[in-house]
Amino acid sequence: MKIDDFFKLLKKYNVEELEGVRIEGDIEIEIESGANLLPIIQALAQELGMAAYHLARASKILGFPVEQLFGGELKEVMEKKLEKKEELPQELVKAEFKPYKAKFPGKINEVTLGATPKEGGTRKYTITVGGEKSLPFYFFDAEQPHLPVITIDVFDKPVPFPKAVREHYEDVMDNPAEWAKKVVKDFGADMITIHLISTDPLLDDTPIHEAVKTVEDILQAVKCPIVVGGSGNKEKDPLLLEKVAEVAEGERVLLASATLDTDWERIANAAKRHNQVVLAWTQLDINSQKTLNRYLLKKAGLSPDSLVMDPTTAPLGYGLDYAFSNMERIRLAALKGDADLAFPISSGTTNAWGAREAWMKESPISGDTSWGPRELRGPLWEILTGLTLALAGVDIFMMLHPASVAVLKDVISMLGGKSKESVDKDWLVVA
Amino acid sequence: MKAKSPLEIYKFLPQTNCGECGFDTCMSFAAHLLDRSAKPTQCKPLVEQAKKDEKAKKKLQQIEELVAPEIAEVVIGTGDYAVKIGGEDVLHRHELTFFNPTAFFYDIPDSLDDKEIDERCSKVVEYKKFYVGKFLTIEGMAVRCVSGDAKRFREVVKRVAGYGRPMILVSLDANCMKSALEVVADKRPLIYAATEDNWREFLKLALEFKVPVVVRSKDLNTLKSLAVTFRKAGIKDIVLDPVTEPMGEGLRRTFERVIQLRRTAIHEDKDVAYPIMVTPISAWVIEGDDVAKAYWESVIGAIFIVKYADVMIFKSLEPWTVMPLVILRQNIYTDPRVPVQVEPGLRKIGNPDENSPVMITTNFALTYYTVESDLTSAKIDCWLLVLDTGGICVEAAVAGGQFNANGVKELMKQTKIEEKVKHRYLIIPGLAARLKGAIEDETGWKVLVGPIDSGRIKGWLEQNWPPKNGDKP
Numbered sequence: 001m002k003i004d005d006f007f008k009l010l011k012k013y014n015v016e017e018l019e020g021v022r023i024e025g026d027i028e029i030e031i032e033s034g035a036n037l038l039p040i041i042q043a044l045a046q047e048l049g050m051a052a053y054h055l056a057r058a059s060k061i062l063g064f065p066v067e068q069l070f071g072g073e074l075k076e077v078m079e080k081k082l083e084k085k086e087e088l089p090q091e092l093v094k095a096e097f098k099p100y101k102a103k104f105p106g107k108i109n110e111v112t113l114g115a116t117p118k119e120g121g122t123r124k125y126t127i128t129v130g131g132e133k134s135l136p137f138y139f140f141d142a143e144q145p146h147l148p149v150i151t152i153d154v155f156d157k158p159v160p161f162p163k164a165v166r167e168h169y170e171d172v173m174d175n176p177a178e179w180a181k182k183v184v185k186d187f188g189a190d191m192i193t194i195h196l197i198s199t200d201p202l203l204d205d206t207p208i209h210e211a212v213k214t215v216e217d218i219l220q221a222v223k224c225p226i227v228v229g230g231s232g233n234k235e236k237d238p239l240l241l242e243k244v245a246e247v248a249e250g251e252r253v254l255l256a257s258a259t260l261d262t263d264w265e266r267i268a269n270a271a272k273r274h275n276q277v278v279l280a281w282t283q284l285d286i287n288s289q290k291t292l293n294r295y296l297l298k299k300a301g302l303s304p305d306s307l308v309m310d311p312t313t314a315p316l317g318y319g320l321d322y323a324f325s326n327m328e329r330i331r332l333a334a335l336k337g338d339a340d341l342a343f344p345i346s347s348g349t350t351n352a353w354g355a356r357e358a359w360m361k362e363s364p365i366s367g368d369t370s371w372g373p374r375e376l377r378g379p380l381w382e383i384l385t386g387l388t389l390a391l392a393g394v395d396i397f398m399m400l401h402p403a404s405v406a407v408l409k410d411v412i413s414m415l416g417g418k419s420k421e422s423v424d425k426d427w428l429v430v431a
Numbered sequence: 432m433k434a435k436s437p438l439e440i441y442k443f444l445p446q447t448n449c450g451e452c453g454f455d456t457c458m459s460f461a462a463h464l465l466d467r468s469a470k471p472t473q474c475k476p477l478v479e480q481a482k483k484d485e486k487a488k489k490k491l492q493q494i495e496e497l498v499a500p501e502i503a504e505v506v507i508g509t510g511d512y513a514v515k516i517g518g519e520d521v522l523h524r525h526e527l528t529f530f531n532p533t534a535f536f537y538d539i540p541d542s543l544d545d546k547e548i549d550e551r552c553s554k555v556v557e558y559k560k561f562y563v564g565k566f567l568t569i570e571g572m573a574v575r576c577v578s579g580d581a582k583r584f585r586e587v588v589k590r591v592a593g594y595g596r597p598m599i600l601v602s603l604d605a606n607c608m609k610s611a612l613e614v615v616a617d618k619r620p621l622i623y624a625a626t627e628d629n630w631r632e633f634l635k636l637a638l639e640f641k642v643p644v645v646v647r648s649k650d651l652n653t654l655k656s657l658a659v660t661f662r663k664a665g666i667k668d669i670v671l672d673p674v675t676e677p678m679g680e681g682l683r684r685t686f687e688r689v690i691q692l693r694r695t696a697i698h699e700d701k702d703v704a705y706p707i708m709v710t711p712i713s714a715w716v717i718e719g720d721d722v723a724k725a726y727w728e729s730v731i732g733a734i735f736i737v738k739y740a741d742v743m744i745f746k747s748l749e750p751w752t753v754m755p756l757v758i759l760r761q762n763i764y765t766d767p768r769v770p771v772q773v774e775p776g777l778r779k780i781g782n783p784d785e786n787s788p789v790m791i792t793t794n795f796a797l798t799y800y801t802v803e804s805d806l807t808s809a810k811i812d813c814w815l816l817v818l819d820t821g822g823i824c825v826e827a828a829v830a831g832g833q834f835n836a837n838g839v840k841e842l843m844k845q846t847k848i849e850e851k852v853k854h855r856y857l858i859i860p861g862l863a864a865r866l867k868g869a870i871e872d873e874t875g876w877k878v879l880v881g882p883i884d885s886g887r888i889k890g891w892l893e894q895n896w897p898p899k900n901g902d903k904p
Contacts, residue, residue, distance in 0.1 A: 002672060045748035092627075093660045095702060098652035100695040140687050283827065316755060317562070318797065319824070321762040324737070325525040332523065356884055357754060365561045366808040372751030380726065384733045384755050388763075391737045411730055412683045422681035425716040428575070428603065430746070431542070 014260065029419050031205055102141050104335035107306045108132040108342050108395075110146070113191065113252055113277060114225025120250035120275065124223035127190060129308070129395040130344040135331065136393050137415040147416040148390060150189035150397045150405050151227050153185035155207070156214045157198040162359035164378040165401055175220035176214050184222050187402040188409060193227035193256070194218050199240055200231035212247045219248060227279070227398070229256040238263035245270035254346075254396075257281035257310055260292050268300035278302060279346060281310040284322050286329050290340045297340075308344045315352040316385045323347075324392050331393035344395035350384035353378065353400060379403040387411060432520055434497040437461035443490040443497075444474060448809030451475045464498050466527060466768070467520070470497050500530070501697050503705050505643050505668045507534065507571070507621045507742070508597025514570045516670070516741040517706030522697055525767055530594035532764040533643035533735075534742045535756070536573040536599050538712055541580075541587040542809040548587060552594045553723060554748045560757055563771065564800040567757045573623070573744045574611075576602035589614050599623050599645075599744065616640035621742070623708075624672055625661070627653055634664055643668030645708055649676075651688060659702050669705045670742060677713040685709075686734065693739040706741035715746050723750050732756050736763055772822035777846035778803070781812035788896050789848060790858040790881065790888075791816040793834060795824045802885040813885060818842050825862045836869035843874060856898055860885075 037095045108130040114291040115121025127149055134141035136148075158173040168187075176194060183189040198204040198210045215228055228244045230237035240254045245267075255271055256279040258264035264280075278295055282288040289311050296302045311330055314323040327345055334342040352358055358381035363371050371377060382404035386397050390412065399405050413419045434440050440461040447457065452473040454460040463469035465575040471494045474479055480487035504518035514534045521527045537555050541631055552572060559566040574591050576584040584602060588611040591598060596795055598620040602608050608622055624647035625633035646657035646669060658669050673688035689707055696704040702816045714728035725747040732743060736759050747753070765771070780803065791803045794817050806813060820828035828834035839857075843849065855876045859866065861883035871878050879898065882891045 077458075088631065088638075089660055089664055090631070092630070093663060095652065095655040095659045097655040097691075097695070097703065098700070099651075099691040100698045100700075102694070137683075137686060138690065139683075140691065171665040283831075310678075317758040320759070321765050321767065324763070325523075325767055328523055329525050339483075356886055357758070360884075360886060363561075364808055365804050367559060367566065368561050369558050369750050369753075371754060372749055374751075376722065376749075377751035377754065380729055380751065380755050383726075383730065384759055386760065387730065387733050388737050391734065404746065407726060407730060411734075414679055415686055415734075417680070417683055418677040419683075421679040421680055422676060423716055424676075424681075427675070427677075427710055427713040427716055428601065429541075429577070430538075430712065430715045431577075 003039070026321055031399050040398075062335075099140065102134065102138070103258065104133060104142075104337075106133075106337045106339075106342055107334045108331075108334055108344060109307070111277060111308055111344050113227075113254055115250055115252045115275070119239075119252075121252060122223075123225055123251065125225075126252070127225050131337070132331075132351070132393070136391055139417055146395070147410050148395050148397060149190040149419070150188075150409060151193045152187060152189035152401040152402075152405060153193050153195060153398060154179045154183065154218070154399050155195045155197055157204065159197070160333070161400075162374075162378060164375045165353065168402055177217040179219050180222045182400075184224055187405055189224070189405065191225045191227060192218070192222055193229060193398050196240060196244075197229075197231045200233055201236065201237060202233075203231070206235055208236070208243050211240060212243050215244050215253075215358040216247055219251065225252065225254075227254040227256055234259075234262045241267050242270040245274040245276045248276065250275045252277055252306075254279050254308060258292070258296060260288060260295075264292065264295060265300045265383060266298050268302045271306060272300075272302060274275065277306045277308060279310050280343075282312065284312045284314065284319070284326050286311070286326055286333070286341070289330060290338075293340050293343065304339075304343070308346050309341075310346045310348065313347040313349055313351045313385065313389060315355045315358075316381055316388070317355050317357060320385060324375055324388055327389060327392035327394065345393050346396040346398065347386065347389045347394040349382060349386040349389070349397045350400040352382040355381055357381060358401070379407075383407050390415075432465075432467075432500060433500050434465055437465050440464050440494055440497055443494045445476050445480075446477070449476060450474075464494070464624060465828065467498070467500075467530070471498060497702075501704055502693075502741075503667070503669070504531070504623075505670055505706050507599070507619065507643060509617070509619050512571070512596050513619070514597050519693075519739075519741075520697075522694060522739075524763065527763045528766040528768060529606055531741065532760050533740050534571070534595075534597070535569045535760075536571045536742065536744050537569065537748055537751075538575055538744060538746045539572045539587065539591055540575045540577045541584050542577040543587075547589065548590060551748060552591055556594050556596060558748075558750075558757075559801075560754050561804055562758060562761055563797050564773075567761055569753065571597035571599070573599040573601050576600075576604065578605045579604070579607070581607045585610040585614055588620075592618055597621075599742075601744075602628055605629055605636060608633070612640045612642065616642055619643070621645060621670060623647070624797070625657060627657070630657055630660070634661060634666070637666050638660070638664065643670060645670045645672050647672040647674060649674040649684075649688070651692065651703075654692075655700075655703050656704060670708050671703060672707050672710070674710040675710040675713040675731065675735075677717055682731070685739070689735060689739055696787060707739055708742045708744075709735040709740035710744045711735070712744050712746045725749055728752065729756060733759055736760050766820065770822050773799045773817060775817045775819035775842065777848060777851075778815040778817060780806045780815050781810065783812045783814050783851075784849065785853045786897070787813045787852065788858055788892065789814045789816065789852060789854075789856065791808075791818055791839060791842075792824050792860060793818050793820040793823065793828050795820065795822050795828075798824050805885040805888060811889065811892065814848060816842055816846065816848065816857075825860045828865050829866060834863055834866065836866060836873040839866075839870050840873040843876075854898075 110130040112126050112128045114123035114126040128146050131145040155178050172182050180192045198206040199211045230240050254277045258267045258278050259281050280292045311326050330341050358378045379401045386408045444457040452460045481491045500518040500520050502517045502519040506513050506515050515531050516534050519530045558569050572591050574588050584607045592615045600611050600620045621643045624645040626647050648654040676685045711728045711731040715724050729752045772794050773796050775826045820833035857876045858881045860877045864880045867878045
């Protein structure tokens with residue numbers, strides 16, 4: 001018998017690896033730990049069944065003094081295995097699953113939004129985000145002191161919403177304070193975001209001193225922590241947010257947003273002076289985020305407990321893959337010890353409504369299966385956008401549709417271990 | 432995969448740089464094997480040599496082993512529609528890419544009448560959603576024995592098999608399963624499921640009919656024991672179901688089980704390195720109306736599309752639940768290493784002539800294909816200029832400066848568009864409105880600002896084309 005045939009023989013019996021056995025050169029078989037050969041062969045036999053028999057037989061053919069070494073015992077083992085040839089196992093091979101443990105050196109900074117009278121503000125409660133030492137909801141790796149929160153959008157002038165959204169806000173659209181009350185009272189918002197879009201020079205160009213009155217009204221109307229956003233105008237926003245910081249003295253408002261191409265220093269300085277928090281917004285690029293964070297922390301001297309990041313939310317179907325991987329990379333880098341990225345993440349989940357699949361009545365593309373009622377698919381679009389990013393590490397969701405908010409809250413509370421109820425019924429019996 | 436550097440693979444290659452694999456050098460080929468953009472069998476000299484020579488054969492095998500994915504690959508079904516699951520190598524898509532998208536199977540209980548069965552099967556087979564240049568589809572049917580009647584189950588399985596798509600057969604009763612397998616085993620269905628109670632019978636079935644099998648247990652020690660027992664008995668195609676509990680603490684535990692299974696498999700424990708099944712259909716055991724259940728089913732689906740499920744069973748075939756899930760899956764399984772761009776230049780849509788409108792968009796694949804298919808669907812004949820924005824969408828490219836007047840001018844020059852049409856009107860996307868003046872200055876063409884969404888171009892053209900004042904600027 002040639003060594004080739006020997007291999008073929010082993011292959012025939014599905015033997016891929018022989019533990020403790022090494023075959024060297026052309027014909028020499030070496031079995032390790034010569035003094036204890038029997039247990040090895042028994043182990044082999046157990047492992048390999050028939051193959052052990054053939055191994056021994058082949059060894060003999062190849063000139064290995066098998067019988068001489070094992071005597072009768074081997075024969076016994078071999079015969080036993082032969083009898084069991086066609087038999088299937090009667091008992092489970094007991095195996096223990098030992099879960100992999102991950103431990104990261106880094107920790108996300110904790111950032112508190114809002115301030116109570118005791119802390120120099122007028123909020124009824126504060127919200128702290130961050131503090132993670134593991135990936136989101138990986139409680140089996142490390143505790144997660146704070147679960148993600150949801151802030152609902154309010155605008156300082158009526159906006160053209162998709163139908164499914166509009167019907168929930170029609171009654172309050174021209175009164176931001178009432179709008180804010182509604183989202184807290186009826187829709188369970190943890191926080192509200194007031195977008196001062198009317199300040200846009202291309203829209204109403206509302207003067208700054210007038211725009212900040214809306215912020216004061218909102219602070220009167222609701223007692224939760226708030227976010228204040230500008231119009232996106234690069235020149236006016238820093239001036240606007242500076243004034244907002246001043247009128248909301250000590251409230252720890254989240255100022256949205258500082259970007260690399262605005263006067264971030266002005267915004268950071270205003271936040272420092274009046275005890276506010278800065279949202280640092282970059283566009284889907286981890287390195288830009290790192291740069292902006294460094295500027296705010298090192299150049300402007302912002303405290304690490306006063307910085308939140310918005311690395312951009314591209315919606316489901318329109319770049320969500322980029323947004324997800326960008327955030328996941330940022331979070332992993334932070335956990336691995338990159339202090340420049342160790343901040344809570346905020347997501348403009350409302351962007352989901354920009355996807356045509358969320359609002360369009362029906363597909364404009366011939367060949368598509370009907371998209372189904374938009375009243376149902378719109379909110380789901382926002383939920384899935386948010387949920388995906390929740391798994392990348394988002395701490396604050398800026399959202400729009402009440403149904404989306406309700407569902408995402410449920411998911412967060414369940415994955416966050418806050419919901420104890422469970423259902424035991426098996427889906428196999430579902431009607 | 433085992434290999435961590437191209438050198439480890441290179442040493443088993445012929446090292447002749449013959450180029451037959453399609454790459455210039457053996458080292459380059461090794462690098463492509465490492466990131467799984469090439470297959471070992473592309474090395475023709477080695478494959479040929481392996482047929483004659485044991486040593487070469489062994490080298491080929493060693494390469495195959497070196498580049499085999501961490502998670503086993505399992506094929507369900509046969510022929511053109513066969514679906515491959517598992518085969519993953521990483522925990523985070525940015526580390527490489529995810530490879531085999533989560534396969535979607537839809538519940539067909541054998542309690543339905545034949546008409547209802549046909550309706551559901553047709554929905555699965557016919558489902559299509561256009562996305563980035565192609566239609567997304569869903570994979571197959573999970574036929575579930577609710578009747579407890581082996582004969583009925585077999586009938587339904589046979590009926591569903593007629594649709595030619597991959598199947599999962601669902602029954603914990605070995606007799607029912609056997610009865611079904613007798614008629615469809617050659618279609619290579621995935622059988623669901625071997626448990627702590629029935630595994631002996633299911634092991635026998637999997638061996639006898641040579642079909643892939645799901646092992647199921649909430650207890651990960653038991654699940655691993657089942658997998659090890661099956662593997663040792665000669666079963667290679669194993670799928671793990673750690674049981675999907677739909678809500679509350681149960682959902683959290685499910686999340687933990689799925690993540691621990693995959694993470695441990697990738698890092699150290701090859702005994703559990705198999706594809707994972709999650710069953711969003713579990714949402715239907717919760718109290719509530721159908722919309723609430725379908726919503727929750729989508730939520731469970733989404734969590735585990737992002738986190739490691741390789742195959743899923745759903746109940747809802749409502750398009751408003753299927754569409755977001757197929758798109759989420761597409762997003763998560765898109766290869767982050769491949770830029771999503773199309774060639775810039777000029778495209779003819781329909782049969783344009785010298786009077787047809789000229790429009791412009793970006794070369795971001797998603798934008799381009801959306802615009803192209805909207806125009807085609809609306810049966811519009813036009814010229815479409817595709818601007819190189821480095822694969823960035825209109826809004827971001829306008830903000831970031833990649834969509835600029837000079838670039839538009841260059842593109843128009845290169846494509847000689849002025850020779851193709853008699854008029855001098857360029858329609859730009861609504862999201863690029865602010866570039867109107869600049870483009871007019873650079874090109875001397877009159878710019879018309881189109882709608883923000885290309886789905887509305889048809890209506891827009893009806894209002895605005897041909898331009899009211901036909902005079903040339």
